[in-house]
Amino acid sequence: MIQDILPHVYDNHYEEHTPDDDSYIMFVKGGRVLAEAKGEASNFPLYKDLKDYVKECVYLFSIDDKKYFLAKEYDSIPEEGYELVGLRDYYTYKEKHMAFTAVTAFQLNNWYRNNKFCGRCGKPMTRSHKERMMECRECGNTVYPKISPAVIVAVTDGDRLLMTKYNNREYKRYALIAGFSEVGETLEETVHREVMEEVGVKVKNLQYYKCQPWSFSDSLLVGFFCELDGSDKIKMDEEELSVAEWLHRDEIEMVYDGISLTNEMVIKFKENK
Numbered sequence: 001m002i003q004d005i006l007p008h009v010y011d012n013h014y015e016e017h018t019p020d021d022d023s024y025i026m027f028v029k030g031g032r033v034l035a036e037a038k039g040e041a042s043n044f045p046l047y048k049d050l051k052d053y054v055k056e057c058v059y060l061f062s063i064d065d066k067k068y069f070l071a072k073e074y075d076s077i078p079e080e081g082y083e084l085v086g087l088r089d090y091y092t093y094k095e096k097h098m099a100f101t102a103v104t105a106f107q108l109n110n111w112y113r114n115n116k117f118c119g120r121c122g123k124p125m126t127r128s129h130k131e132r133m134m135e136c137r138e139c140g141n142t143v144y145p146k147i148s149p150a151v152i153v154a155v156t157d158g159d160r161l162l163m164t165k166y167n168n169r170e171y172k173r174y175a176l177i178a179g180f181s182e183v184g185e186t187l188e189e190t191v192h193r194e195v196m197e198e199v200g201v202k203v204k205n206l207q208y209y210k211c212q213p214w215s216f217s218d219s220l221l222v223g224f225f226c227e228l229d230g231s232d233k234i235k236m237d238e239e240e241l242s243v244a245e246w247l248h249r250d251e252i253e254m255v256y257d258g259i260s261l262t263n264e265m266v267i268k269f270k271e272n273k
Contacts, residue, residue, distance in 0.1 A: 001212050002259045005097035008063050014132040017059040021048035023067045025057065026101075027077050028109040032084035033102040034077060042093070044068070044101070050078060058127065060108055063097060070109055087216070091259055099259070107215035111145045119143070146218045151190045153177040154265045155203055157228040157246065161269050162199060165243035174243075174254060176262050180219070191224050199244045200235025201228060209268075212261040223261050225269075 003010075019025065024044040027034035036042040047054075047069065056073035077084070087106060090099035115125055118136035125134040125143065134143045154176050155162035163174045179194035181187060188206055195203050209223035236244040252270045257263045 001261060001264060002100050002103065003213055005063070005100050008097045010061060010063055010100070012061045015059070016129050017067055019047040019057060019067065019069045021046065023047045023069055025050055025054060025069050025071050026060065026105040027071045027074065028106055029077060029084055031106070032086050033105060034082050035085045037081055037083040043095070043098070045082060053078060058112070060105055063101060068101065068105065070105060070112070072112060096258070103215040107218060108145065115143050148180055148217070148219050149187065150178060150180045150217070150219045150221050151187055151194060152221050152223045152261050152265060153191050153195055154223070154225045154269060155195060155201065155228060156225060156269065157232055159249050160246040161249065161252065161266065163245060163247050163252070164198065164241050167238065167240060167242040176265060178262070187222055191226060198237045198240055201232065202230050203227060204229035209265060210261070221261050223265050225265070
């Protein structure tokens, strides 16, 4: 999956660091992250080459012995020799850890951008120098990076898997049932509720599979396999879904992409593992 970057080692322990010339600097704009314009052989820009563009930067994380910094404030983005690359376009790069690096920088950039002011009193927030936290010096409010628990659910019935497609979303391919946990709810309760809300069936024998950080929605996705309990008649939520149907494992055409938990779970079922 996207976070599986071995043999590279990701270290997100926060400390105050000052970039050196060979640190990487991450420019994020919308859903794109700046890279050297060298195609699949490219990398992220070095601080020494773009330091004149950066007004303020903040340490993000390290991968192996290299430190990565976010260009938190900048006047412009260099054009010659560089290009803004869409997050999903990084999936095609030969250096697979670049996709994980880009989406994690994107997530943290959004968090800093969305917490400039205190949600309690409205005063400006200040970045902590001891941990990854924003704090309000007026009222004492503290904010940490947003991580929302959510479930991915593979509902099985023998050799059949319940597959869905989202409604009114850019992503048009098959997916599994998914949803965020609500306040006061266990992950198991989320599974039962989401399945009932989206397709109107009951499930049993929940089995945890694995989890995945998913920066696009500030989520920690938790995967479950479970079995149909009772009637297989689908009552689809047409506001949420455009398709909900049972597919035999031989009918599933999805191929392994090495990116998402959903994809890995579908392939695991397809190959009867």
